[in-house]
Amino acid sequence: MPTATAIRNPDEISTPTSASKRWLALGVLALAQLMVVLDATIVTISLPFAQQDLHISEASKQWMLTAYTLIFGGLLLLGGRLADYLGRRRIFLIGLVGFAAASALAGLAQNAGQLFAGRGLQGAFAALLAPAALSLVSITFTEVTERAKAFGVFAGVSAGGAAIGLIAGGALTEYADWRWCLLVNTPIALLALVGAYAFVIKDVPAPRTGGYDLPGALTGTAGLIAVVYGFSVAAEDGWGASSTLALLIAGVALLIAFVVIENRSANPLLPLRIPGEINRGGSYLVALLVPIAMFAMFLNLSFYLQVTLGYSALKAGVAFLPFPIGIVISAGVASALLPKIGPRPVMIAGAVLGVVGLLYLAQLEFGDSYAASVLPAMSLIALGMGGLFVAMQTTALHQVDEADSGVASALLNAAQQVGGSIGTALLTTISVQAAERYVADNPAVDNLLARAAIHSYDVAFYIGAGFFLISIPIVAFMIRDKPENLLEGSEHGVHVGV
Incomplete structure (x- = not known):
């Protein structure tokens, strides 16, 4: 029979075996998170090829993206609470198996309906995976320094996953087939499943009274x-x-x-004390705003690189490579700084770098080169995002009871998902309108359509910088607690089955 032992037992934490197993578990959890995050963008470049092969109409093609994001965003809170009620490791394993099967269904689809159904199922199982993975990181790492490093790794994956998806999607589309943008998830999920059984702790759900x-x-x-x-x-x-x-x-x-x-x-699905605590509330607001600003970069730079500069799918993906590299560097620096100076200065510095980077990017003009205009701006934004995501994820789980870690993680993911949806809709609409106004106001300009497109991108970059700017006073006034308190886990301890 399993027995419950506290993971905070000093003897257990200090043993090399348990320490190495925790870091191997983090690798598994980060791999699953990467799969979930990049799946929102990995199909972007392959969409025209899938549309042609499966005879998908123009009106329906958006569902290759929307079916995933819609179900993922809608079911996150429920998925997080199921992880709390039924066990985070159990829900994580179910999510991996389901995600592998759904990816195979979508990748082998013979018509539009099968493809959209597979993408929807991917979103449903991602809604189990994402909150379970983040809450497992929270309950696995309880020592201050280790906890900061673990959140640094996880945040780096979360922030850089979208760019990695574009790179992977471009490479798979160009050298294999669009279907591999979906099929690649199946072996990765099964590999993570094996790792989860071997290394991820088997948590014991907290006792619960009352109905659902x-x-x-x-x-x-x-x-x-x-x-x-x-x-x-x-x-x-x-x-x-x-x-x-x-x-x-x-x-x-x-x-x-x-x-x-x-x-x-x-017995609420989302206890209001979770977003009601000021540090956590500030983090959820920042999690809502930052993806809007990031979509200002990803969405418009994708068009700029492929349409204006004429890059191939692969070359456009590789052009985003400095972003995940910058994320990794800044996440590592932030992990070392968090226990010393706390999340607030790290988050403010990240937001300021984001503002500066997008303002620099908003100076794009017709004839500018990638090296002179895009690369410096992208590097600044990436260096800001690593620290911002590390600190944001840390404060989002600030002193959350172990019994609520799943739904708290889900709320963070839901805020980011809604923010991404707002960013896509808002910036797409504004960009189109800006281009139309430019054409109407400058009918005699040479290369009118290309210049109008660049003008629309610049407008979107300015708006994205505004959302980064709004996040600065939120962080300044709402992220208040001391560094050592923000990096503490639940006061009730964490129990695992052995």
Whole structure:
């Protein structure tokens, strides 16, 4: 019979075997997180090829992206709570098996319906994987220095995964086939499954009384799906379209109802004390804003590199390589600084670098080169993002009870997912409108369409810099606690089965 032992036992923590096993477990968890994050972008470059092979209509092609992000964003809170109730390792394993099967279904699809169904199932199992992985990092690493390093690794993967997805997608599309952008997940997920069985701790869910919060689960899930889908529709139909407004109004109404239900529920899906604590609340707000700014870079630079500069799919992907490299460097530096100076200065420095990088990028002009205009700006943003993500993930789980770590992790992921959806819709709409105005105002300019496109990118970069700027006072006023307190885990300890 399994017995429960506290992972904070000094003898256990100090043994080389347990220490090495923790870091191997982190490798497995980071691999799963990388798979989840890059899957949102790895199919971007391969989309035209899939559309041609499967005869997908122009009106339907968005579902190759939306089916994943919609289900992923909508089910995150439920997935996080299931991890708390049923065990994080158990949900993590289920997520890996399901993600492997869904990836195979999508990669082997013979028609649009099968492809979209596979992508939707990928999103559903990603909603189990992502919060379970982050909460397992939180409960596995409880010593201050180790905890900072572990969050540094995990944050680096989270922040750089989108760029890695573009690189991998470009390489697989050019040298293999678009299907491998999806099929590659299956062996990776199965490899992570083996590693999870060998190295990831078997946690014991905290005792729970009372039933499930079914009304909260229904309103929260439906509200998130409506909001995420509403922003996706806005990118296609515009902000004033009746479909956009109906979805956003319904989503907001459902989320308001969700908050009311959670406030009254004896056993809530999302205890409001989690976002209510000021440090955690500040982190969730930053997690909502930062992806909007990052999409200002990824979305428009992808077009700039391939359309304006004429890069191939692979070359465009490789052009993003400085971003994950910068993330790794800055995440490592931030991990060393966090226990000494705390998250607030690290987050402010990261946001400032993001502002400067996007303002630099907003100076793009017709005829500029990648080396002179894009590379310096991308490097600045990457150096800011590594530290910002490390500190943000640390404070998002600030003194969260072990029993709530799954749903707290899910809330962080949900904020990032909604932020990404807002960024896609908002910046796509504004960019299109900016280009149209430029064409109307400058009909006699040479290379008019190319110049209009660059102007639209610059406008989006300025707006992205604004979102980074907004995050600075949020961090300054809401991230308050001392470094040693922010890096502590639950005061109740963490229990694992042995």
